[in-house]
Amino acid sequence: MSYSGRYIRQTKLLSFGIDNQSKLSANKILIVGLGGLGLPIAQYLNAMGIGTLGLMDQDVVELHNLQRQILYSEDDIGKSKLKVVKEKLQGQNSNTVFKCYDTFLTKANALAIIKEFDVVVDATDNFAARYLINDACVILEKPFVYGALHGFEGQVSVFNYKKGPTYRCLFPEMPSIDEIPNCDDNGVLGVLPGIIGTLQALEVVKVITGVGEVLSGKLLLYDGLTQATQKMNFPANAINQNIKMLQDDYGFTGCEIIPTIHPEDFLALTNRETIILIDVRNPEEFDANHLDGAVNIPLSELTNAIDKIDFDKDVYLLCQSGKRSRIALNQLLAERPKSSIYHISGGMNEMASLCL
Amino acid sequence: MTILLFGVTKDIVGSPSLSIPTASITGRSVPKTVKDLRIFLGKAYPELSKLSSLAVAVNNSYAQDDQKINSYDEIALIPPVSGG
Numbered sequence: 001m002s003y004s005g006r007y008i009r010q011t012k013l014l015s016f017g018i019d020n021q022s023k024l025s026a027n028k029i030l031i032v033g034l035g036g037l038g039l040p041i042a043q044y045l046n047a048m049g050i051g052t053l054g055l056m057d058q059d060v061v062e063l064h065n066l067q068r069q070i071l072y073s074e075d076d077i078g079k080s081k082l083k084v085v086k087e088k089l090q091g092q093n094s095n096t097v098f099k100c101y102d103t104f105l106t107k108a109n110a111l112a113i114i115k116e117f118d119v120v121v122d123a124t125d126n127f128a129a130r131y132l133i134n135d136a137c138v139i140l141e142k143p144f145v146y147g148a149l150h151g152f153e154g155q156v157s158v159f160n161y162k163k164g165p166t167y168r169c170l171f172p173e174m175p176s177i178d179e180i181p182n183c184d185d186n187g188v189l190g191v192l193p194g195i196i197g198t199l200q201a202l203e204v205v206k207v208i209t210g211v212g213e214v215l216s217g218k219l220l221l222y223d224g225l226t227q228a229t230q231k232m233n234f235p236a237n238a239i240n241q242n243i244k245m246l247q248d249d250y251g252f253t254g255c256e257i258i259p260t261i262h263p264e265d266f267l268a269l270t271n272r273e274t275i276i277l278i279d280v281r282n283p284e285e286f287d288a289n290h291l292d293g294a295v296n297i298p299l300s301e302l303t304n305a306i307d308k309i310d311f312d313k314d315v316y317l318l319c320q321s322g323k324r325s326r327i328a329l330n331q332l333l334a335e336r337p338k339s340s341i342y343h344i345s346g347g348m349n350e351m352a353s354l355c356l
Numbered sequence: 357m358t359i360l361l362f363g364v365t366k367d368i369v370g371s372p373s374l375s376i377p378t379a380s381i382t383g384r385s386v387p388k389t390v391k392d393l394r395i396f397l398g399k400a401y402p403e404l405s406k407l408s409s410l411a412v413a414v415n416n417s418y419a420q421d422d423q424k425i426n427s428y429d430e431i432a433l434i435p436p437v438s439g440g
Contacts, residue, residue: 037440125440150363150437170418171409171436179407180364180438188439219411221362221434223372230360232434234411234418 007049020209021049025095027208030054030117032105032133034081036068036193037147037200038123043071044201046089046096053089054117056101057081064262068190105129107246110136119207120144121200128250131174134159134167138243143207143216147200149188150180152224154196157215158203160241164216168240177251178327186321192224259329259342263350266316275314278302280328281348285320291351299324303331311339322347357387357425359397360432365410368403378427390414391421393431410435 011021029050031038034057046053061069061076061084076084082100089096101113105124114120114136122133122144130148137144143161147154159167199220206214221230269275272293279286279294286296297305299319309315315332317325325343332341344351359374366372376396377386387393390412398405411434412419425431 033440035440123440125438127436127438130436130438147440148437149439151367153362153366153437155437170411173408175408175436175438180435181367186439193440219434221432223362230416230432232411232413232416232418232432 010048015211016209020211023209024049024205025051027119028052028054028099028117029119029121029204029208030056030114031121031123032056032129033123033125034059034069034085035065035123035125036149036188037197038121039069039071039085040194040197041121041123041201041204042085042089043092044198045204046093048205049093050096050204052097052099052117054099054101054113055082055085055089056103056105056113057085058102058104062262063264068188068193070190070194105132107132107250110246111140114140114142117142119204121204122146122148123197123200127174127177127180130167132246132250135243135246138166138241139245145200145203145207147196149192149196151186152189152192154192154199154222154224156196156199156203156220156222157218158207159216161207161214161216163236163241165234165236166240168243169237170219170234172237172240174251177330178323181321181323189224195224196222259340260345261316261342263344263346263354266344267351267354275316276310277316277318278309278328279318280324281319289348289352291318291348294318299328299331302328303335306332306335311336311341314340314342317341317343318351319347321349357427357429357431359393360430362433363435363437364407365404365433365435368401388424389421390419390423390425393425394421397433404433407435 007021010016011018027050029045031042034055059081061072061079061081063077066072071088082102086098086100103109110132120133120137120142122130124130133144137160144159146157146159203215206212217233219232277294279290279296280299282298283296317328319325322345325347329341329343357376357378361369361372361374387396413432413434414423414425414429
């Protein structure tokens with residue numbers, strides 16, 4: 001496979017050319033997260049001839065991933081995302097060097113891993129990881145390409161590019177876990193991460209080659225419902241560019257370690273008599289409909305009722321959408337950190353669609 | 357004054373945009389700065405004032421709290437979003 005032939009459709013572009021193709025092959029890109037955003041980024045960068053691709057994820061493929069994570073097939077369910085992606089990408093482009101990290105990004109490993117790369121792509125699904133990536137990239141002076149979703153909307157930007165503004169220049173404080181719902185609780189339409197992820201892949205190419213105008217100091221807002229895009233300009237704030245060390249604590253390091261169970265998996269549990277199911281909705285909601293065996297303790301009363309809960313059993317928390325049960329999880333874990341407590345994502349909304 | 361809403365602010369308010377008065381007929385004060393606007397919206401929608409970070413854009417540029425606003429400005433509320 002000749003190099004010039006393989007990439008001829010992009011090297012013949014007048015404003016791209018062979019020189020920029022060489023830059024792609026000389027660069028090392030880390031993609032944090034192999035979900036809805038990470039997969040199109042990995043697939044396109046690999047196809048286009050990036051030299052080294054760092055891949056990081058510790059999840060396994062689950063059935064509910066398939067509606068948006070389109071590299072995975074039904075046969076992959078239960079397999080390590082990292083292994084599946086590496087295998088498929090190797091088949092796509094045998095010239096690429098892959099560095100695989102079977103872990104989530106943590107305070108302990110972030111600096112050592114990111115140091116090895118030229119550009120970092122934030123394809124995570126939680127604020128803790130995003131702020132950790134930001135701070136590590138500022139410390140190590142690496143640009144990072146950001147993409148994130150909410151419902152039918154997406155955001156894209158390039159932070160810390162040539163001393164440009166950082167993520168904290170836009171959003172200084174990390175939101176607490178109950179302020180802003182994540183995709184688990186809020187839902188995401190399958191195609192949205194594909195759109196935002198490919199925009200991120202394009203920004204990676206621009207950062208590496210200098211072609212076009214890098215989305216630095218600008219936040220791109222995309223609304224899938226109206227196909228409207230807007231760009232907001234924002235300046236750097238020197239305080240955020242002078243981070244010298246990581247924070248002591250980034251709170252929960254991700255959705256990944258939050259003990260979550262999906263409704264279909266909960267319904268498949270066979271040991272119902274040895275568990276406790278707590279419905280944290282209000283009594284009116286509970287009276288309207290609830291699962292057999294559920295005990296109603298509204299979220300507002302949960303911490304006062306904690307002594308009544310038998311933590312020797314596995315405790316499952318349920319609400320309408322999965323938002324309150326997650327707050328309840330944090331409250332109970334704060335008091336009983338060693339107990340087996342799970343929150344049921346999607347709540348009764350999703351449960352109803354499965355039961356009916 | 358029309359305010360475009362993004363992310364969770366759209367969910368909190370329940371619509372993609374919001375119209376607020378710029379001239380006072382009733383004698384109630386109207387927001388003259390970004391800070392006034394934050395306070396005004398926080399009273400109408402207490403969930404908005406709970407957000408740790410909420411960027412306000414005036415005419416497509418990030419605005420500090422002391423920036424003056426008027427009825428011709430295009431304003432947007434931009435919270436962080438986390439999904440991937």
